[in-house]
Amino acid sequence: xxxxxxxxxxxxxxxSITSGTLAWIYxxxxxxxxxxxxVSSFKDNEQIFESPLSLPTTWDLSNFVTAIDQADLWLxxxxxxxxxxxxxxxxxxxxxxxxxxxxxxxxxxxxxVEGVFALGFLIPSFAALFPTFLLAAALGLFxxxxxxxxxxxxxxxxxxxxxxxxxxxxxxxELEEAASMDGATxxxxxxxxxxxxxxxxxxxxxxxxFLSFWNAYLYPLILIGPDTAxxxxxxxxxxxxxxxxxxxxxxxxxxxxTLLPVYLVYTVLQRQMQRALxxxxxxx
Amino acid sequence: MTHDVSRRAVLKAVFGSAIATPLLASCGALVPASSGxxxxxxxxxLSGAVAGAQVFSDVVAAYRxxxxxxxxxxxxxxDLPIVFExxxxxxxxADVAIVNMMGRTLGWTDAGATIPVTDLLDxxxxxxxxxxxxxxxxxxxxxxxxxxxxxxxxxxxxxxxxLLEEAGVxxxxxSDELIAVADALRSKGIGPVTxxxxxxxxxxxxxxxxxxxxxxxxxxxVFSTGKLSESAxxxxxxxxxxxxxDAGVFVDDVQGYTSDSELTQFNTxxxxxxxxxxxxxALVPNERAKEVTVGGWPVPSSGGVLAHPSxxxxxxxxxxxISENGAxxxxxxxxxxxxxxxxxxxxxxxxxxxxxxxxVTDTVSQDFPLVAQASRLTDDDVTPVMLPDLLIPDSxxxxxxxxxAMAYGSSASxxxxxxxxxxxxxxx
Numbered sequence: 001x002x003x004x005x006x007x008x009x010x011x012x013x014x015x016s017i018t019s020g021t022l023a024w025i026y027x028x029x030x031x032x033x034x035x036x037x038x039v040s041s042f043k044d045n046e047q048i049f050e051s052p053l054s055l056p057t058t059w060d061l062s063n064f065v066t067a068i069d070q071a072d073l074w075l076x077x078x079x080x081x082x083x084x085x086x087x088x089x090x091x092x093x094x095x096x097x098x099x100x101x102x103x104x105x106x107x108x109x110x111x112x113v114e115g116v117f118a119l120g121f122l123i124p125s126f127a128a129l130f131p132t133f134l135l136a137a138a139l140g141l142f143x144x145x146x147x148x149x150x151x152x153x154x155x156x157x158x159x160x161x162x163x164x165x166x167x168x169x170x171x172x173x174e175l176e177e178a179a180s181m182d183g184a185t186x187x188x189x190x191x192x193x194x195x196x197x198x199x200x201x202x203x204x205x206x207x208x209x210f211l212s213f214w215n216a217y218l219y220p221l222i223l224i225g226p227d228t229a230x231x232x233x234x235x236x237x238x239x240x241x242x243x244x245x246x247x248x249x250x251x252x253x254x255x256x257x258t259l260l261p262v263y264l265v266y267t268v269l270q271r272q273m274q275r276a277l278x279x280x281x282x283x284x
Numbered sequence: 285m286t287h288d289v290s291r292r293a294v295l296k297a298v299f300g301s302a303i304a305t306p307l308l309a310s311c312g313a314l315v316p317a318s319s320g321x322x323x324x325x326x327x328x329x330l331s332g333a334v335a336g337a338q339v340f341s342d343v344v345a346a347y348r349x350x351x352x353x354x355x356x357x358x359x360x361x362x363d364l365p366i367v368f369e370x371x372x373x374x375x376x377x378a379d380v381a382i383v384n385m386m387g388r389t390l391g392w393t394d395a396g397a398t399i400p401v402t403d404l405l406d407x408x409x410x411x412x413x414x415x416x417x418x419x420x421x422x423x424x425x426x427x428x429x430x431x432x433x434x435x436x437x438x439x440x441x442x443x444x445x446x447l448l449e450e451a452g453v454x455x456x457x458x459s460d461e462l463i464a465v466a467d468a469l470r471s472k473g474i475g476p477v478t479x480x481x482x483x484x485x486x487x488x489x490x491x492x493x494x495x496x497x498x499x500x501x502x503x504x505x506v507f508s509t510g511k512l513s514e515s516a517x518x519x520x521x522x523x524x525x526x527x528x529x530d531a532g533v534f535v536d537d538v539q540g541y542t543s544d545s546e547l548t549q550f551n552t553x554x555x556x557x558x559x560x561x562x563x564x565x566a567l568v569p570n571e572r573a574k575e576v577t578v579g580g581w582p583v584p585s586s587g588g589v590l591a592h593p594s595x596x597x598x599x600x601x602x603x604x605x606i607s608e609n610g611a612x613x614x615x616x617x618x619x620x621x622x623x624x625x626x627x628x629x630x631x632x633x634x635x636x637x638x639x640x641x642x643x644v645t646d647t648v649s650q651d652f653p654l655v656a657q658a659s660r661l662t663d664d665d666v667t668p669v670m671l672p673d674l675l676i677p678d679s680x681x682x683x684x685x686x687x688x689a690m691a692y693g694s695s696a697s698x699x700x701x702x703x704x705x706x707x708x709x710x711x712x
Contacts, residue, residue, distance in 0.1 A: 046552045070332050072359075137374035222370050226327060226358035239332025239361045244485065244543040244560060245567035247333060 034259070041253035048248050066247075067240060067254035072228045076236035077257060083145050083220070083232060084213040087152035091209055092202065094153060095160040100190045102161065103168030104176075114165065120158030128155075129222065136223050143225040151223070152213050160205045167201030168194055207269045214262060233258050323354030324616050327368055327378035329602060331359035335563045336435070336637035340382075343629050347620060355620060365389055372397050372607065379610030380617060385422065385430060385600050386673045387681060393430045398605040400428035408618050413625045418599035418642035421674070432621060433642040435601030435633070438562040439488065439671070440658045441593070446575035447474050447556035455577060457593050459524070460585040463531045465557075475535035475555035478546045481692035483685060485543035488671070489559050490688040492581055492596055493528070494521035495669040496588045507672040510680065510709030512702045517589070522705075523698045524584055525691065539692035563601075565654040566638030578657045580666035590667045595658075598671035599642055683708035 008016070032053075040048050041063050042056035067073055102114050132151060133142070141147035171194060179189050195202075217234045224230050237258060240251045330340040344355050358378050360367050365388040371377040381398070383389055392398040405411045405419070410432065418433035443455045451468040466476035480486050495503050498517035505515070512518040528534070535541070535555050543564075550558040551572050559581060568576065580593025604624065610617055623629060630643040638652030640659060649656040676684065687704040690696050696704075 045548050049548055049552050049554075070337065133370060133374070137376075142374040143371070143376050221363060221367060225371060225376075226360045226364070226367055228357065228359055231359075238363065239334075239359060241361065241544075242333050242335075242567075243362070244480075244564035245547045246544045247567075248548075250333065 034263075037252050037256055037259060041249060041256050043249050045248055048252075063247075063249040063253035064256075066250045067257070070250070071236045071239050071254055073233065073236060073254060073257055075228055076231055076233040079145065079224075079230055080214060080232040080234070080258075081261075083148055083152070083224075084210060086149040087156075087213045088206060088209055090149065091153040091156050091160055092205070095157055095164055095205065096195070096198075096202075097190065098157075099161050099164035099168055100186075100194055102165045103171075103194075114161075117158050117161045120155075125155065125218070129218065132219070133222060142223065143227065143230070145224055145230055148216075148220055148223050151219060152209075152216065156205075156209045156212060160209065163205055163208075164198060164201050167198045171197050203269045207266065210265050210269075211262065214258070214265075322616070323356060324380060324610070324613055324620060325356040325358055325378040326380045326382060326620075327358040327360065327364060327371075328382040329361060329364050329384065330382055331357075332361055334361070335566045336633055336639045339632050339636045339639075342636075343624070343632060347623050351619065353616065353620075368607075369397065375609070377607045377609055379607055379613050380620070381605040381607060382434065382602050383605065384602050387678050389430075389605070390674065390678060392605065393424060393428055396608065398431065398607055399611045400430065401432055401604075401606060402427070402429040404606075404614070404618075405429060405432070408622055410622070410625055413643055415599060415642050415644055421599040422603060431603030431605040432625075433599055433601075434604050434624065435563075436599045436640045436642045437596075437601050437671070438640055438658045438661075439492075439559060439596030439598070440562070440565075440578040440661060440666070441557060441559045441581050441595070442550065442565065442568070442576050442578050442654065444550065444553065444556045444572075444575055445577050447553060450474070451556075455579055456582045457579070458582050458585045459528060462528070462533055462582040466531065466533045469556050470532060474553075475549060477533050477538075477557040477559075478535045478541060478549040478555035479538060479559060479692075480541050480543040480546045481534070481539040482689045483542045484681075485546060485559070486538070486541075486692055487685050487688040488596060489581070490525060490691060491672050492559070492594055492669055493525045494518055496581075496584045496590050496594060497521040497524065499589060500670060503670060503672070504675060507675040508677075510706050512705050519698070519702060520587055522691075522701050524587075526696070526698045526701070529692065529694070534692065539689050561596075562638070562640045562655050562658050565658060566649075566652045568654055570653075573653050576654060578654055578661070580661070583667075590669070592663075592665060592667045594669045595661060595666040596671050597668035598673075600671060600673065601640070601642070677709070680709050 036052065039053070039056055042059055042061075043063075047054075047056065098117075102110055102117075105111075105113075136142040136144075136147045136151075139147065175193050176189050179193050184192065215234060216232070220232045221235050224232065224235065226235075228236070237251075237254050240246070240254045326344070328340065331337050341357070344357060347353070348355055356378075364381070364383050368377055368381050368383070369388065377397070393400055402423075405414070411419070414433055415436075418436060419429060422431060422433045423429050445455065447469065448454060448465065451465070451472045451474060453465045453468045456462040456465045462477075469476045479489050491507070494506070497520040498506060498515060502515055502517060506512060506518045512522065535549065541549070546555075546558050547560055547564055547567070549555040550560070551568060553572075565578070580595045582593050583590045604621055606614075606617060625643055627645070630641050630645050631647050633639045633641055634645065634647045634649050635651065638649045638655040640655065648659060684705065687701065687708050690704060691701045
């Protein structure tokens with residue numbers, strides 16, 4: 001290995017060092033804020049402002065306990081998990097067959113429907129807030145999680161369908177034709193031919209939508225409301241901030257509860273996505 | 285093989301969860317606390333990390349245990365007004381809201397979102413229990429009491445005497461003394477006055493400094509119209525502010541600070557002087573409070589109208605508002621509100637959270653020494669000035685804060701500040 005390095009031309013060595021340096025800088029950009037969050041959650045305000053990047057003097061969990069108590073965080077986390085998971089499942093249940101149909105469509109109707117889905121990108125979320133609120137009130141679902149579980153997939157469908165449709169279009173039609181000749185129904189073709197190959201697309205959709213659903217604030221604030229039994233973690237967290245004299249250690253501890261699932265899901269889905277990509281490449 | 289497992293896992297997850305979703309989302313352990321017959325719902329800002337939040341929760345729990353009546357708590361912070369208003373549009377607002385009187389809430393009585401409680405004050409035997417000044421402040425121009433005044437706010441100035449001693453100076457009471465103190469502190473590397481120049485806390489201090497040159501009657505006119513240039517006193521106040529700023533009274537880069545960072549600077553001994561409201565004083569750590577004394581903002585050395593250093597004194601803290609829905613449940617709300625004004629609950633708030641209450645009481649905070657000091661300030665020590673929030677139109681608030689943030693910057697002249705201040709009222 002060392003011999004190979006020494007034989008690299010000067011230009012390649014400079015390129016290798018530059019790219020390595022940039023990679024480390026990029027990694028630091030991601031890690032430093034996370035490190036700051038973690039160490040700050042074990043400190044008081046004085047320590048946070050006096051020595052922001054130093055390790056805490058004690059690894060006392062009192063800030064976490066305070067955050068949980070003050071903002072009813074366990075309930076809020078449970079609500080966020082419930083809402084996010086249900087919305088993700090519903091998104092996939094709707095987006096997969098829709099994308100399957102669009103990917104197989106050859107006529108103009110398919111293009112029109114795909115265009116309609118793409119129009120969803122043009123609707124600013126703020127503009128939709130008031131009509132959505134009226135709809136929730138009219139349906140009797142205002143101040144319920146149920147409405148948000150149905151709403152979030154609606155906001156996510158345009159992007160999900162665009163991603164999944166483009167993935168499905170890469171699948172050779174011969175595979176589908178072979179399955180059909182073996183007597184497979186459309187549903188079986190979707191399940192046994194398209195889905196396995198589309199795992200990278202599904203993982204991508206899950207990841208993007210998880211970030212969007214988990215971090216949603218305005219719609220859950222207005223539509224789910226202030227009931228501690230229903231509100232999500234993003235709505236609960238701001239109650240840890242006060243007009244004057246916020247305890248930033250407690251706020252950071254509370255914020256970690258919302259950051260960790262994001263890191264966790266990203267790590268898990270990223271691995272699955274890479275594995276599925278390799279697997280798909282071999283099969284394809 | 286890998287594909288088989290992945291496919292099964294995906295399908296199981298998708299279809300299993302599809303069945304479970306509506307079940308989980310509509311029932312289960314996380315049952316909504318919204319009120320039904322025989323219960324009331326209370327939407328409160330006394331929640332989270334706010335001083336008094338835990339006391340309020342304990343009070344509600346004790347009330348439930350004692351009476352067997354259900355009180356559902358709905359919690360928000362500063363976003364309570366917008367959530368309450370949208371809930372009102374859907375007819376699902378809480379029966380009671382506990383929130384302060386500023387901005388959006390000023391329009392609730394007129395809009396019919398909440399009912400006036402003028403008649404209930406006597407009917408529920410609360411008039412003698414609430415400070416008359418508080419009732420006056422919470423009564424609108426048409427004589428309607430908007431809500432029951434619950435908590436109130438003092439806005440003294442805190443001085444770290446330990447840092448002042450290090451600089452060899454004492455607590456200043458005039459503007460000349462303040463400038464000398466600032467010079468001495470700076471020479472020791474200590475920040476003088478810290479304030480949230482970029483937000484409402486800086487705005488409050490700016491308006492407090494102006495009130496050093498105008499009578500309270502004139503201040504009412506100036507703050508409700510915004511016509512600074514038509515008041516010689518107000519213009520003198522702005523010039524005085526600029527003079528103090530240019531003399532280095534405020535910490536460096538003060539226009540970038542917030543109400544949070546001002547208190548943190550003070551608590552970490554980076555600055556020696558901070559104007560902070562009493563609920564924030566309750567959050568000053570005890571070890572810091574030992575070396576702090578509270579007083580007022582130094583009077584102008586010449587040309588001012590105040591006898592003593594000024595303190596913003598307001599009866600505008602949290603109020604107990606009754607919504608349209610609550611109007612149908614007055615028989616259930618009455619005992620709850622009466623309980624909130626009981627001696628026991630008042631003592632619990634004063635002693636347990638350091639809150640200043642609008643309830644008539646002799647109880648003084650013991651574990652919150654700065655709050656106690658502030659409550660002991662008399663008219664011989666300080667001159668009270670108004671909190672102008674009720675006079676400033678709602679739509680002017682944000683534009684005005686931009687103007688005061690600009691005023692804390694080093695380059696803004698008095699004339700430019702006056703001009704921008706008046707323009708901020710154009711949106712009203």
